[in-house]
Amino acid sequence: MKPTLRAALTSPFVVFTVFMLGKIYLSWFVIFESAFSWLPLLTGLPTVWAAFAPIELFARKRKLMLYMIVNVVFTSVYFAAIMYYKYFGVIVTYHALQQVGQVTEVKGSVFSLLHPYFLFIYTDIVLFGLLLTFRRTFRSWAVRGMTLNRAAAGLIFPLALMVSIFCMWTNRDSINEIKQAQHMGILNYELYAIFAKRSEPLLDESEITAEAIMKAKGLAANPSPNYWRAAEGKNIVVLQLEAFQNFLLGLSVDGQEITPNMNSLMKQNFYFPHIFQMVSQGNTSDAEYMLNTSFYVPPYGAAAQDYGDRALPSLPKEFRGIGYEALTFHTNDVVFWNREELYKALGFTRYYDKSFYGDADTVAFGASDEVLYDKTVTEMARLQGEGKRFYANIISMSGHHPFNLPDRKKKIELPDRFDDTLVGDYLTAQQYADYAIGQFIDKLKETGLWDQTVLFIYGDHMGLPIYSLSSKEHALMKDMLGRDYSYPDMLNIPLIIAGGGVTSPQVFPQIGGHVDFMPTIANLAGISLADHLHFGQDLLNTQHNLLPERYYLPSGSLINDTTIYVPGRGYADGVTYALPTGDGAMPSEDEYKRALELLHMSDSYVNQLPKHD
Template identity: 30%
Template sequence: MSSFIKKTRQVLSSRSGFFILVLFLFWLKTYIVYQNNFTLGVNNNVQRFLLFVNPLPFGLLLLGLGLYFGGRKSYWIEVIISLLQSVWLFANTLYYREFSDFLSVGIIKSSSSVSNNLGLSVLEIIHPTDFLVFLDVLVLMLLLSLKVIQPDLSRPKRRYGVIISVLAVVLFAGNLGLAEKDRSQLLTRTFDNNYIVKYLGLDFFAGYSAYQSHQQTATRENARASDVEKVLDYVNKNRSEPNISYYGKAKGKNVFILHLESFQQFLINYKSDGQEVTPNINRFYADQHTLSFDNFFNQVGQGKTSDAEMMLENSLYGLPSGSGMTSYGASNTFQALPAILDQKGYSTASFHGDVGSFWNRDNTYKSWGYQYFFDEPYYKTKSNYSIGYGLKDKIFFQQSVKYLEQLPQPFYAKMITLTNHYPYELDKDNQSIAKTKTGDKTVDGYVQTARYLDQAFGEFMNYLKKSGLYDKSVIVAYGDHYGISENHPKALAKLLGKKSVTKYDLAMLQKVPFMIHSDNLQGGINHTYGGEIDVMPTLMDLLGIQNTDTIQLGNDLLSTNRNQTVPFRNGDFVSPDLSKIGSKVYDNQGNIVNTKKLTAQQKEILKDQQEHTDKSLSLSDKIVTGDLLRFHTLQDFTKVDKSQYKYKYSYGIKALKQAQKKKKTSVIEQNGGKSTQDLYQTDAPELKDK
């Protein structure tokens, strides 16, 4: 035995033996923390493998620094690096437990925000087992201090350090390649910090967030207050006058924003094999009190849903690449619709049956002034309650009622559906219409999930009518972005009964429904060209909220003198007259126009349209990347204090109770304290055995 112990000590005392020991412990504690302290949503074997190996590349790279030094210094450098890893794991464990997100460099730099959010509750959320991440460091320090491990004092062979560094880079390249294969555009779109840690590791996330923070800080520091004057000059020149027939028509009413995932305009009144795909939404669209827009376009970029939300509630475009919500949602100053309404006496809430960290909503919503964010922890979940990205729509709406009925009125409630999401899969029990037969598996399930969304929509409308909310509210329903991309032209052509689809057809297929319902509105189909950038000014005018000094890049869709050029994020545009798609110009019949044969007036119009598109996109990017709204003072508006908002379940429930005591206008209060949940009827098969 003594011989074995002696040999073990000799091996561990060697430079390579000690390095392997520290690396193994570095990897082991990191992997254990991944598995026990974070909820990363590992769904397949590739993700399990990557989660298992992703601590190694950075472990090799960081600990390998010690191999460039000789003697005791080499050993202690590796121990100190392991200690720093333990501190990083420990800090992230506490922060994640409270906010379901990871510490970024931007958050750490805003130390006051972190202390406000975490400081008071740290003793409540800390677990004794959290300190186990320091156990390996303690053992290593004792082994060195007690000379159980005696450092190799020979001259270091630095080529070993170089080999380890190169190996780390090669392993990371392989890790990144596998990650991109399983989740394309992982870094360019940055869906969720959980994804980055799951695929590439917590240490990579630290470096990546540092890079992002540096880029953002550099751009922000170059911005000046004078830049806002240039923006305001452009915005004021292009601001349209409100339509006096509609201004203030919905003043004081509740506002519902029903976010219809991946729902395209062509689904309105569309029939598949003789059946209406969306009968409930069709009725809503044609209702005598619904204003429906049939030339309303999604204008999203890589941020897709997050871009739609950015435009909807800020009248600012998404970024040319990535997502503005994930990159700037936590750090920027916003003058968003939820915050404006909050300061006008509204309760503001977003409902979403997925994790709050997706698209950085849990941070961004604080910047936008949402008082409440009801995300996954607020909902009861079972294995068959969810599909794809979260709760099935019928279950989502049904469970949302218990929070909705507690919101003091008037309220602003955004409800984000999920089931009609790529890859359009639905369990057999919920299928009520046959798949289409285009031969494209991605496309053919679209009508099934759209029908399911429509049924969920119909059930929710029935509840609103029974509870009395239907007549007390403005109900806005819109499609956030395309459902079937231009990468499926043959299938799209078959769906639409065409031989083929042109570039112009594909541009027109970017139309999504936009509908505004209120019992005192004269409904009808409005043919004006517009897009998601125009929603915020439209709603503000309908609600009678002063809107003369805001920085918004859209215009009221109901205005009679508005610019009808609709920019796309890639610089193309569409309009009622001429549209530019790629390098071609089209008329409103979809014919390619020979620009040389245009009249002087038409050429001037085309030039103005392109300038409007380029200028509005450029200014939006400057507003977001330069955080220009910090320099802008909005009349009767107080800058949002993010530290006021906490979305954790326990905080949210407590805040709801306090709000009801303070302002007794909620549905449940007006119903004599009795819940209205029994009024909600759903045929969701998952709930039949409840």
């Protein structure tokens, strides 16, 4: 090989370009799960060159250091994109920096997703670091090595910049964030998210009415609802189950029932098998927010962080208005997910957190579900003994990802095929969660609370992301479910209403989501929401629904009576997933637009609320 060619091929510009190409394609294969394509080359390489060319043009000293800085920054962006996608199924943006304070709490979940081969993305950085440390001559490589001709660098920079801008410009109208990142390139998408934040002007409050919401949903008001005041005067207890999916109910593995207590509740009470999660980055706290407001989650970030400073119209305030105590119970520290502010915004009378439950019998982030239920029921019994009625939210936590349940809590031994799998860990953790629910029900009955209480039980969000599962784990799921595990299963959470007011077992087949819980509870309790703007439907009195989705499904996604719809780069190239209640037919474009309209109304309304004291 001629010396000039060898020098060119070993120049920093070429060497760092080659390493960056490897990272571009690694992220492409992991995130987009596509076969080889020239698209990453066309969308990723110009952005890299637009950063490298100025180094060749202007840097005379410390050139290697500048290449290393750019390399570390770009590598970290790709690594963050891979890791975030494996947990959330979305492309990370700068908005995720809002969650940095939560990382220490969920580090177990983060590390569980860290496949060893992902770390190869940092191989070159480690190698360069070692060479710089132990070989002094390497430090002058960038100076001694062949540099890019200044004229060539001067040409490459504007051309690469123009191509990058072209990639962003031609894909700016794509509503699906994943498709947008795929066709822009991840680095371009990150820049686009910073400098071209999509925002619509807020609607005037006069345009956001109950009638407008019902029209967008394609529904009509029901003047004589069933079960009105069926739970009037009773305590209302809402149990939110961590990462609890609907497929668990009725599931057995080699003859072992996974959720015998939930199965019993399902068979003896009101059961809604077609409820779907609607949470965003806040996960559990987002579910709490929607339960108590019937508003949609914000377009970016967690509701507790984005809306925690607002004076939110809420279910706790409605219950306090009729003389109830409004309480919430959670074994973690209240500062996690900004809950202290969220609970003020929602108007709870009192919250109970780690300071109440202590550190005894710790599982996941706090005291076990058994401790949670034991101390909570004792406190509720005390309040009832004082003649107080209450609306209570109880947040379970022992079934949290990555489902590392201590051996002392395991109540089931799964077959060997589940060893060292996320699916096996999930089933074991949720079987314990179900065991603790049995203890909870028993204590409610022992204390006399059961007959005076309506119990509303639901899952907060999915526990097994389809994009986190290995091929072996997907095979396990298919073997258990008798079908491929996909969005209709992943997003499906259970809802059971038990106790007073439930006169006979019944299965309600209608579609619903988190925003529908508040009006359903209000109907049972006899609380009129005629003057209270809300976006959900009373699930006891509706046969049709339209659920706009965001975050875990790309913007523009929706769930209707028959279908989960996910847009492509626009409406027409979207894909559908059939629900058990339908055939997966493509929704009309009008329905697609109405779902977006609902989100816009909710965003506009909440952002114009005054701040709480």
